[in-house]
Amino acid sequence: MGANDVFLLDAYSQAVTSVVDRVAPSVAAVRVAGDGTARGEGGGSGFVFTPDGYLLTNSHVARAGRPPAADRCGLRYSVALGDGTESPADWVGDDPDTDLAVLHIAAAARLSLAPASFGRSGALKRGEIAITIGNPLGFEHTVTAGIVSALGRAMRASTGRLIPDVIQTDAALNPGNSGGALVDGAGRVVGINTALAGIGLGLAVPINDAARRLISTLIRDGRVRRAVLGAAVAPRALPPAVAERLGRRGGVALVQVIEDSPAERADLLNGDLLVELDGEPIADATDLQRLMVSERIGRAVTAVVIRDGRERMRSVVLDELT
Numbered sequence: 001m002g003a004n005d006v007f008l009l010d011a012y013s014q015a016v017t018s019v020v021d022r023v024a025p026s027v028a029a030v031r032v033a034g035d036g037t038a039r040g041e042g043g044g045s046g047f048v049f050t051p052d053g054y055l056l057t058n059s060h061v062a063r064a065g066r067p068p069a070a071d072r073c074g075l076r077y078s079v080a081l082g083d084g085t086e087s088p089a090d091w092v093g094d095d096p097d098t099d100l101a102v103l104h105i106a107a108a109a110r111l112s113l114a115p116a117s118f119g120r121s122g123a124l125k126r127g128e129i130a131i132t133i134g135n136p137l138g139f140e141h142t143v144t145a146g147i148v149s150a151l152g153r154a155m156r157a158s159t160g161r162l163i164p165d166v167i168q169t170d171a172a173l174n175p176g177n178s179g180g181a182l183v184d185g186a187g188r189v190v191g192i193n194t195a196l197a198g199i200g201l202g203l204a205v206p207i208n209d210a211a212r213r214l215i216s217t218l219i220r221d222g223r224v225r226r227a228v229l230g231a232a233v234a235p236r237a238l239p240p241a242v243a244e245r246l247g248r249r250g251g252v253a254l255v256q257v258i259e260d261s262p263a264e265r266a267d268l269l270n271g272d273l274l275v276e277l278d279g280e281p282i283a284d285a286t287d288l289q290r291l292m293v294s295e296r297i298g299r300a301v302t303a304v305v306i307r308d309g310r311e312r313m314r315s316v317v318l319d320e321l322t
Helices: 003-026 209-221 240-246 285-290
Strands: 027-033 042-048 054-057 076-081 086-095 100-105 129-134 142-156 162-169 181-183 189-198 201-206 231-237 250-257 273-277 300-307 310-317
Touching: 003 027, 003 042, 003 129, 003 142, 003 181, 027 054, 042 129, 076 100, 086 209, 100 209, 129 162, 142 201, 162 285, 231 285, 250 285
Parallel strands: none
Antiparallel strands: 027 042, 027 076, 042 054, 054 100, 076 086, 086 100, 129 142, 129 181, 142 162, 162 201, 181 189, 189 201, 231 250, 250 273, 273 300, 300 310
């Protein structure tokens, strides 16, 4: 190994250790105890993100693997911080559609907590350092490092809903890393580790503006309300003339309009090609999903569809997803 190689390795080591020193105090092992049955017990990772003890983790960790619609009754939480401090934690809220959950450390007022800082996943570039801190296989506060290997991935949550803009890294993940921090080279949390997709392939829910709003909503309301159109959709290519006029190639076809849904009440039909909703372009199902926010529940929005080669406009009052 040449002198230059030694210098580069030392610089890399210094970068990683600096980040770990900064972020590790905020990382916690999350333990979930059930009602005495094996099915109700589990655990994973999480990290403190406010000075008063709010902790972010995965929904599937906080629910101990129970289905999203299952009752959480009987589940109890505790956290172990990097300095050895242990404390009970209280449920705050979760969103299985994005696999995020918030807990609150019960003894926060008596502890000296070091909250992690959020970064912005949208600023990430492929090839930059990615560091994970979590509790794989029961080994608490373990550090692994690698690079951001891909951006803009999508994965399905336990509800079947797509989570967009997922971060892919080659930093080693194992069971127990779920809910832990994915950190950039500046020591900012840019993702929440959520899945091991294969050897050398880890996925993390991004910390972006949508995630920040969602986390605030969980703290305030305990859950996330979403609007619903009431139709199953599938990607479709636009007719050439329409594609040229709109400047994009795809939309979503309504393949099953549900009875007595907002879509049916607005006279939308199976086979309609949805290209715009509430003034926002719809190029794929992810675009439509992103627009189903609580602010649109009960509000009339304009849907633009292609039917028989012509653009048609329909006013749709969206329901709340239950």
